[in-house]
Amino acid sequence: MDIRKRTLLAAAALLAAGVAFTGVATAQQKPVVIYTAHISAIVDKLIPAFEKETGLKAEVVKLGSGDVAKRAKAEAGKPAADVIWSISGSVLTELAPILEPYAPKDFDKINKNLVGSPAWTPYTSxxxxxxxxxxxxxxxxxxxxxxxxxxxxxxxxxxxxxxxxxxxxxxxxxxxxxxxxxxxxxxxxxxxxxxxxxxxxxxxxxxxxxxxxxxxxxxxxxxxxxxxxxxxxxxxxxxxxxxxSPDGVALVKGGPNAEGGKRFLDWALSKTTQETLVKEIGRRSVRTDVNGPAGLPxxxxxxxxxxxxxxxxxxxxxxxxxxxxxxxx
CATH class of the missing domain: 3.40.190.10 (Periplasmic binding protein-like II)
Incomplete structure (x- = not known):
């Protein structure tokens, strides 16, 4: 192989690596935009944990479930959110055309009886x-x-x-x-x-x-x-x-930070996060390996x-x- 060809191949490899690195860097630098119906007390407890554990920043827009759905549908042509977090599964099913199916890590640990659509993932019971x-x-x-x-x-x-x-x-x-x-x-x-x-x-x-x-x-x-x-x-x-019924978490199709959104879903369904939801917030986990809150039937x-x-x-x-x-x- 002549020196010119080797130089071109090396340049192509560096360019590809640069593109891949840029993709990772962009996911790290851009905030994850999250629309949620969670109450403020839960958002204030969980989002700092997400940012600390992942190194990502989050921008949270808190609305009622109905307003989350209306806003996400209105923005379907140019989504502003990466994730819809904690609205009812039945509403997320109605939003399936604007959601991107994604199976988070540990999906095999989720109670399959709660899985209602590939467009969204059960988050809590x-x-x-x-x-x-x-x-x-x-x-x-x-x-x-x-x-x-x-x-x-x-x-x-x-x-x-x-x-x-x-x-x-x-x-x-x-x-x-x-x-x-x-x-x-x-x-x-x-x-x-x-x-x-x-x-x-x-x-x-x-x-x-x-x-x-x-x-x-x-x-x-x-x-x-x-x-x-x-x-x-x-x-x-x-x-x-x-x-x-399960509420759910979902990736918005075409969101500005899809990779960051996937990291959020992985984090939300992790055993550590689900145990925090049970112990500190009183929610029931969707994972089969996490027990329910103490003192409840x-x-x-x-x-x-x-x-x-x-x-x-x-x-x-x-x-x-x-x-x-x-x-x-």
Missing amino acids: VVYVLAVNTSMTPLKDAPKSWADLADSKWKGQIASARADNSGSALQQMQGVLTIFGDDGWNKYNQIAKNFVLTDSSGAVSRYVADGETSLGLTLEDNALQYVSGGAPVSIVHLTDGTVL NLTDLKIVSLRTIADLGGQEALLTKWRTATGQ
């Missing part, structure tokens, strides 16, 4: 509960079932997030429609007459803890934060059906509801139209 302010309503007198919540004596006493802004409130509505079948809308309309609406599920537990309402439909971990903090709050797992002891899908119930817009009628919005 979300359990929906009734939070009770025991200073206002003694636990013995509190509702024990969804059917009990339809009693008109609870009018103005049940805090609930807006289903047009909160994926969790939408799933609670799916739960009622699933549990009561043909009588589902009738029962939901009765329950909804007792609602005091909040902008997010995170606000529901605060309403209950502060005594603005005596009851609230919320996420188990949100209520547990107030229980652990000493507020007069107890948790009721409703006897006619405990709604459980085993899922095997609860009557778990397998939700009918949004599509099976007529689609999201049709559901929200009926929700607006039920709540007078």
Whole structure:
């Protein structure tokens, strides 16, 4: 081989190495842009850990689940986010056309019963509960079932997030429609007459803890934060059906820092992160090798509801139209 050919080959190799290095450097230098419905307390605890453990920087935009979905869809032509983090699996399934399938490291450790679509990955198992302010309503007198919540004596006493802004409130509505079948809308309309609406599920537990309402439909971990903090709050797992579904994490198709986004998904599903979610935040892990939070019932002891899908119930817009009628919005 003559010296000219060797020189050209060496130059090509250096150029290729430079391109590869630049790709890695770009992922390191660019922030990972994350849209999330997580409450601020969780974001503030987890994001510093992500940045420390990976060396990446994160820019977090915190919105309700509905607004996350609307913003991501509006930006589909030119995505600004790399990751959608912690919104309901049913909403992520609706967003599948703008998501990039990616199987994180340790995907084989995830409970396969929670995997609903290749477009997104289960992140935590979300359990929906009734939070009770025991200073206002003694636990013995509190509702024990969804059917009990339809009693008109609870009018103005049940805090609930807006289903047009909160994926969790939408799933609670799916739960009622699933549990009561043909009588589902009738029962939901009765329950909804007792609602005091909040902008997010995170606000529901605060309403209950502060005594603005005596009851609230919320996420188990949100209520547990107030229980652990000493507020007069107890948790009721409703006897006619405990709604459980995964929320998810997903890579946005065409995001500005795809490699950084993949690193975030790997980190979010790692055993260390999942153990932190359980021990410090009270969420239930999606990993088969991580136990649930202390002091809460085993899922095997609860009557778990397998939700009918949004599509099976007529689609999201049709559901929200009926929700607006039920709540007078």
